[in-house]
Amino acid sequence: MALPLFNRTLDSFGERLALKSDTESISYLNLQNKVKDRIRTWQSHSVTSRPLILLRMANSIESVVNYLACLYAHYPCILINQSAPEEVINSIRNDFSPNFIVVERDCRVSSLTQHTLAEDLALLLSTSGSTGSKKFVALSYKNLIANTQSILGYLPIEQSDTTLGSLPLSYSYGLSILHTHLAVGACIRFTELTVMEKGFWEVLEHEKISSLNGVPSWYEMLLRLRFEQKTLPKLRYLTQAGGKLNKQLVLKLAGYAKNNNKQFYVMYGQTEATARIAYLSPKKLHVKPNSIGKAISGGELTLYDDKNAKISQPQKEGELVYRGPNIMLGYVDSAKELGKFFPQESLPTGDLGYFDEDGDFFITGRLKRMIKLFGERCSLDEIEARLNSAGFPVRCIGEDNLLAICTLSDSEKEIKQYAIKMLRTSPKAIITYRCEQWPLLENGKIDYTALQRQVLAKV
């Protein structure tokens, strides 16, 4: 059986190692057999001919078997991090009534609803990971195939590679690494070890890891642990996406790559575009460490000004708009929207930027009220709404890695504790600020810009 995604059967890679974890490993041949068995098990429940599956995904062999079984069997799945809190799972059950909830080998029938599911619907991904947004991005099989092909067009992935699968597979970037490596017959090494454990560094040095992939906070940690002192002869390249890595650290990694004969790829993307939108050629890294480069093959990046006119000259700021075969089917927040999609031709990214004389793009800021908390994209409006519905009448502002929650009451401590639990983030990333009154715009709405100035000036 040919996997729709990769245009060839998994077992054509035979005894090659497909996946390896801290405790076990599996060849392509055995992976294919396990996937077939898994589908048979699910079919024996025979709830409906094409069930909707909620997949609680870990970076494990069993989770990959589940995911591939969904792709093979043509069952759409909602991918959610296995460690997501019950509150998130319950809200998905309410909104989507998935027929099965699958965790590793465990499969539970959860609903008998006969869903109407669009033929091309492959998967639903959350845009904000564990922060529990109710909005999902719907992706098609075509999206997955197109983006996998584009990525294989520029990353030097080889069949003999073993990449470190350290990014969550429920996250579009992590998932793209699974797709691209399975497509060429390479190996993905999962590990429960964090960079904080000796074992992690032993895996890097002794298991011939050929590539690393990470978000800015992960590279910050690697560098804090003096990563640049390790020569790692088998390591050929590094990729970074999921937010802007500080320019000094980009240069530090660029220098490391140069001195140790490796390549470093700075990339840009969004879940709404399956994963990847643009990347910077490693050759330009030293000259343009803060650039995201150019669109991937098959895609196009353009800029539009605030009057919605296309910008054609360099150095002029506008909103980045992407076009390409990897643009999502659409956003969904309930099962009744899964029957028919009206995909847009272009994707406004919400990011502001410009391009230079060579056509390389640079990001300067964000249009929407969004921040990143240690790699997780968070909407300030959404966090605010969730805190409000929990009984805290607060206003939120912030910048990357710092959320400021403003309140008129004296329950700052309580609010902070609740927010830490809700967002599952470091206490360091959250400050509370007591205001005398809200700064207002003439139309009576909260003046967030003024609030931002007022609060962040004191941090």
Place this chain on the structure above:
Amino acid sequence: MDNNEKLKQVFCQALGIEADQVTDSLTYNTIEEWDSTAHMILVAELEDTFDVMLDTDDIIDMSTVGKAKEILAKYEVQF
């Protein structure tokens, strides 16, 4: 403020926990506040507070409050 108090304060601030939780046996990854992200913040603050520069093994070995004292002692910080 003596070094014990300074250390306690750094742990409280970096991990967002109460002073009475900071005992020598408090261990990395056993409370949700002390995860890898918090650990990096902790290391940065320890380096600032005690004016030391830790290496990879020090950072990784610093798995309890007691261990932190031992490691800092190598850099001539007295407890």
